[in-house]
Amino acid sequence: MPVKRTVEEINEKIKRGDAVVITAEEMVELVRSKGPEVAAKEVDVVTTGTFGAMCSSGAFLNFGHSDPPIKMEKITLNGVEAYHGNAAVDCYLGVTRMDPERPFEYGGGHVIEDLVAGKTIHLEATAYGTDCYPRRHVETDITIHDLNQAILCNPRNAYQRYVAATNGRDEVIYTYMGKLLPDYGNATYSGSGCLNPLSNDPDYETIGIGTRIFLGGGVGYVIGEGTQHDPKNGFGTLMVKGDLKQMNPKYLKGASFTKYGTSMYVGIGVPIPVLNVGLAEKTGVSDEEISTNLLDYGVPRRERPVLKRTNYKELKSGTITLEDREVPVEALSSLKVAREIALELKKWIEEGRFLLTKPVETLPLNVEFKPMKVTREMPTAGSVMVKAVTCETQESIEGVASKLIEHNVNHIVVVKEGCLKGIVTSFDVTKAVALGKTRLEDVMTRKVVVAYPEEPVESCVQKMTRHDISALPVVDRGSKVLGIVTSEVLTRLLRK
Amino acid sequence: MKFRLKAELRFNNRIVTKPLISTIAIRENSPINILWADINDKGGKVLVEIPDSRAEAILRAFEEEGVKVVRRLLIEVNEKCVNCGHCVTLCPTKALTLDESHTLKVDGENCVQCGRCVDACPMRAITLPP
Numbered sequence: 001m002p003v004k005r006t007v008e009e010i011n012e013k014i015k016r017g018d019a020v021v022i023t024a025e026e027m028v029e030l031v032r033s034k035g036p037e038v039a040a041k042e043v044d045v046v047t048t049g050t051f052g053a054m055c056s057s058g059a060f061l062n063f064g065h066s067d068p069p070i071k072m073e074k075i076t077l078n079g080v081e082a083y084h085g086n087a088a089v090d091c092y093l094g095v096t097r098m099d100p101e102r103p104f105e106y107g108g109g110h111v112i113e114d115l116v117a118g119k120t121i122h123l124e125a126t127a128y129g130t131d132c133y134p135r136r137h138v139e140t141d142i143t144i145h146d147l148n149q150a151i152l153c154n155p156r157n158a159y160q161r162y163v164a165a166t167n168g169r170d171e172v173i174y175t176y177m178g179k180l181l182p183d184y185g186n187a188t189y190s191g192s193g194c195l196n197p198l199s200n201d202p203d204y205e206t207i208g209i210g211t212r213i214f215l216g217g218g219v220g221y222v223i224g225e226g227t228q229h230d231p232k233n234g235f236g237t238l239m240v241k242g243d244l245k246q247m248n249p250k251y252l253k254g255a256s257f258t259k260y261g262t263s264m265y266v267g268i269g270v271p272i273p274v275l276n277v278g279l280a281e282k283t284g285v286s287d288e289e290i291s292t293n294l295l296d297y298g299v300p301r302r303e304r305p306v307l308k309r310t311n312y313k314e315l316k317s318g319t320i321t322l323e324d325r326e327v328p329v330e331a332l333s334s335l336k337v338a339r340e341i342a343l344e345l346k347k348w349i350e351e352g353r354f355l356l357t358k359p360v361e362t363l364p365l366n367v368e369f370k371p372m373k374v375t376r377e378m379p380t381a382g383s384v385m386v387k388a389v390t391c392e393t394q395e396s397i398e399g400v401a402s403k404l405i406e407h408n409v410n411h412i413v414v415v416k417e418g419c420l421k422g423i424v425t426s427f428d429v430t431k432a433v434a435l436g437k438t439r440l441e442d443v444m445t446r447k448v449v450v451a452y453p454e455e456p457v458e459s460c461v462q463k464m465t466r467h468d469i470s471a472l473p474v475v476d477r478g479s480k481v482l483g484i485v486t487s488e489v490l491t492r493l494l495r496k
Numbered sequence: 497m498k499f500r501l502k503a504e505l506r507f508n509n510r511i512v513t514k515p516l517i518s519t520i521a522i523r524e525n526s527p528i529n530i531l532w533a534d535i536n537d538k539g540g541k542v543l544v545e546i547p548d549s550r551a552e553a554i555l556r557a558f559e560e561e562g563v564k565v566v567r568r569l570l571i572e573v574n575e576k577c578v579n580c581g582h583c584v585t586l587c588p589t590k591a592l593t594l595d596e597s598h599t600l601k602v603d604g605e606n607c608v609q610c611g612r613c614v615d616a617c618p619m620r621a622i623t624l625p626p
Contacts, residue, residue, distance in 0.1 A: 051578070053618065105620070178582045179616035186585035253578060255618040265578060265618070318584075318594070330581030332618065336598040337578055 003040040003277055007206075007358040010044045010273050014352055019044045021349045023342040024195045024272075024283060031284025040280035045349055045356065048197040049214070049269040049341030052190045052333025053255050055176065056156035056227060057264050058094040059112055059244055062148040063123065065089055066140075071133035072125040077111045079122075088133055092153075095254070095264035107262025110254030112152070115144045116216070117249040150244035152216060152252075156226035158268045160198035160236040161292050164189035164315055166307065166327060169298035174259035178332050180297055184307075187294065187320050187329035192338035193287040193312030197270035198236045200283045206273055207238070208359030214269030214345045215240055217248025219354070222270075222363075230369035238363075240268065251341065267337060269345040273356050287312035294320060299452070300459050302371060381460050382453025384493055385474045385483030388413040393421055395440050397432045400424055411471040411486060414444050419479045422446045423471070450475045451485055457493065460485050501551040502531070502605065506564040508539040517542065520557045526550040531608045543570075543609055570607040573600060576621035583613035583622060 013019040020043050022030065027046045030039045061082070071088040075081070079099035082091040095109035115121055120141050129136045144150050166187040167173050167180035174180075178188045193199070201207050211222040220242025229237045251267030274280050291311040295304040307322060314320055320329040348354035389407045391400055393414055403412055404426050414422035422444035432443040451460045451472040460472055464487065471486040507516070512535060521528045529545035546554050555565045571591060581594045591606035592613060614622050 052580075174615075178618070179586060179612075181586065188582060188585065253576075253619065256620055257618060258615040263618075328585040330584045330594065332580050332582050334578040334580045334598075339598075 003037070003274075003280075005044065005273065005275050007273050007275070007356050011355045013044055014349055014355055017350075017352055019349060021045045021047060021271075021346045023339070023346055024048045024200050024285075025339065025342070027200075027280075027283045028194050028286045031280060032286070036277050036281035036284060039284060040274055040277040043274050043280065045346075046200060046272045046274060046283040047269055047342045047345040047349070048192075048200050048272065049195050049267070049338040049343075049345065050158055050192045050197060050333065051251065051265055051267045051337035051341060052192075052331070053176070053257075053263040054154060054157045054266040055096050055261075055263045057112075057152070057154040057266055058092055058108060059115075060090065060092055060149065060151045060153055062150075063089045063091075063142065063146075064148050066135060066138050068135045069133045070125060070127050070135035070138050071130055072138075073127045075123065075125040077121050077123055078106070078114065080106070080108050080111050082108070084125075096261050098262050104258055104261060105256050107254065107256075109252075109262050109264025110256075112244070112264060113249050113252050113254040115150060116244055116247050116252055118143055118145075144245055147245075151241055152220065152244050152247065153223075153241040154226075154266065155239055156228055156237045157240050157266055158197050158226070158238045158270075159191060160196060160202070160234055161193075161290055161312075162190040162235075163292055164294040164310060164320070164329065165297045166294060166320075166322070167298040168296045168305075168307075173298060174257065175297050176257060176260050176263070177297055179258065184322055184325060184327050187322075187327050188332050189292070189312075189315045189329060190331060190333045191312070192331075192333065192335055193290050193316060194285055195335075195338050195342055196290070197268060197272075198238070199285055199290050200272050201270075201279070202234065202236075202282060202285075204231070204236065204363035204365060205279060206275065206359070206362070207270060208362035210357050210360045211270065212354070212357045213240065213242075213271070214267070214341055214348070214354075215242035215247070216244070216267055217251035217344075218242055218244075218246030220268075222359070225363045225367065228369050229363065229367055231363070231365045231367065233369075235369070236363060238268070238270075251337070265334070265337075267341050269341040271345060271349060271354070271356055287316055294322070299454065300456065301454055379457045379493065380453065381451040381455045381457065381472070381474045381485050382482070384457060384489055385451075385453070385485050386489055388473060388481055388484035390415045390481065391424075391440070392416060393441055393444075397429060397438055397440060397443070400440060401429050404429065409486075411484060413473045413481050413484060414440065415481055418481060420448060420450065420473055420475050420481050423448045423473060425471075448473060452476070453482055457485075457490065461490060464490075501546050501548055501567070502570065502608075503544055503546065503551075503555060504566040504570075504609075505542045505544060505558055506539065506566065507542070508562070508564075509537065511562050512540045514561070516558065516561050516563065517544070520554060520561070524550060524554050524557060526554060528554065532610070570604055570609045570624065571602060571613075572623045572625065573602050574621050574623070576619040577617075578619055578621075580618065582616055582618065586612045586616055588612070
């Protein structure tokens with residue numbers, strides 16, 4: 001007879017203390033060894049867990065009124081600005097907002113962690129003053145206990161799965177996927193694979209508005225699908241809320257990503273009731289069955305090139321094979337803490353402290369994640385580049401000098417059979433004359449900073465500023481010179 | 497030959513120009529592996545690797561020449577670490593590894609103080625002693 005259970009029946013068992021609860025990792029083994037029918041008979045609840053950077057997180061805080069009262073217009077907490085577009089003393093503190101005095105080191109996520117840890121937070125607010133709220137400035141030191149409400153409310157958490165990242169550029173890049181070494185030197189990923197909450201209920205049969213969850217070490221609720229929820233591609237997300245006052249700083253940690261920004265690691269665990277054999281099979285999903293793409297984050301575009309199809313088994317193995325290379329790969333999220341969360345939630349349920357809920361409405365299956373509609377297209381290196389004036393390596397300094405004059409340019413790209421070998425500037429030629437050098441190879445720059453055709457102009461400007469240069473040859477992946485982007489080209493673009 | 501002991505040799509600007517490492521390597525008849533060196537107007541710092549069996553004699557020889565010898569763990573990971581493992585992918589010498597339970601293991605003796613991991617740690621849990 002096929003197994004069928006209801007959430008109410010499971011809750012009765014939890015109250016009696018005889019519900020069988022196992023973690024999603026344990027379920028993989030059980031389903032593999034005994035099959036989904038037996039697993040469905042034996043298990044009532046499967047617990048999941050994830051602990052990683054979730055940038056779309058933040059908290060609603062209410063401070064109560066000062067006397068005389070203030071209608072806050074600008075408010076900072078430990079130097080981090082909170083959004084104030086609501087009533088007098090409400091605000092929303094987002095985790096990626098940084099303290100301008102400590103950029104990339106201390107942000108909203110750190111303030112939330114400090115609040116939850118019971119630390120004193122410095123609040124400063126200014127206002128324009130009204131007849132009913134005359135005060136124009138307030139400065140005070142508060143703790144979480146002084147607040148009326150401190151509600152964690154995260155628009156997008158707990159991605160069903162996420163892509164893995166590596167970097168094909170010839171320089172280190174700092175991204176929200178961590179520090180990526182040049183030339184595919186390392187790779188990172190996020191999420192806990194078979195422990196990921198939504199991977200265990202991919203058809204959203206049990207998760208939806210009102211699902212009670214483990215959130216930040218306390219109890220929270222799913223309040224709907226998260227932003228960018230993308231069920232058709234297996235990238236579902238959750239919107240969640242919970243009382244910060246009950247939470248634990250172990251499961252809410254401010255994070256710092258060099259040259260990217262701040263964020264917060266959020267601990268989430270969702271219990272999946274095993275209502276039928278289908279759910280037993282789904283919660284038995286293994287790391288190997290959860291596939292994702294390895295992307296080249298070296299390409300700063302929305303559609304990053306897919307380098308290979310991979311899965312969480314390979315990602316968790318420590319190395320990923322990329323053509324003939326073994327690239328070291330580890331998570332940015334913490335598998336260890338994800339496991340602890342699944343175990344902690346299991347303990348809560350076993351001890352009868354946590355009952356399951358049936359969602360008022362399950363997560364939608366038919367919504368789409370669309371790209372931004374941009375009505376003013378941003379130019380790329382390929383669209384603004386001009387024809388590069390080139391020469392071969394054996395060209396004489398005089399030859400280079402006359403080309404500079406003839407074409408009225410400051411840069412000549414040195415090529416061999418159309419491929420980039422170096423760059424020489426009018427300054428290099430002047431230097432050659434002053435120092436009596438006659439060979440082009442003695443004055444040209446060999447290590448050339450380049451742009452790729454699909455690269456946005458803004459990224460070209462960043463490169464030119466960072467390296468203090470005024471032109472970038474545009475090349476394809478085989479080093480073939482396609483054109484050049486110069487500061488003159490960019491200036492002309494700005495004038496338009 | 498086991499090369500385990502790493503020490504940082506600090507030279508002041510009076511002795512930084514002397515060929516002390518090669519002199520001592522020849523005199524003590526022992527290889528000394530230079531992992532990195534940093535010379536500036538105040539003097540210099542050199543991280544060396546010395547065979548365990550000759551370590552004490554060699555370090556004493558440096559001290560006698562006026563070199564300050566610092567022996568210690570070259571990397572520290574504090575309790576803020578959440579064991580994500582990002583640093584593991586950046587470490588060129590396997591000083592940082594994850595064990596089967598995904599817990600970070602630090603092998604200070606393997607660290608060459610390159611510093612790659614420090615600014616990558618999202619929890620800012622890694623420090624290299626100055």
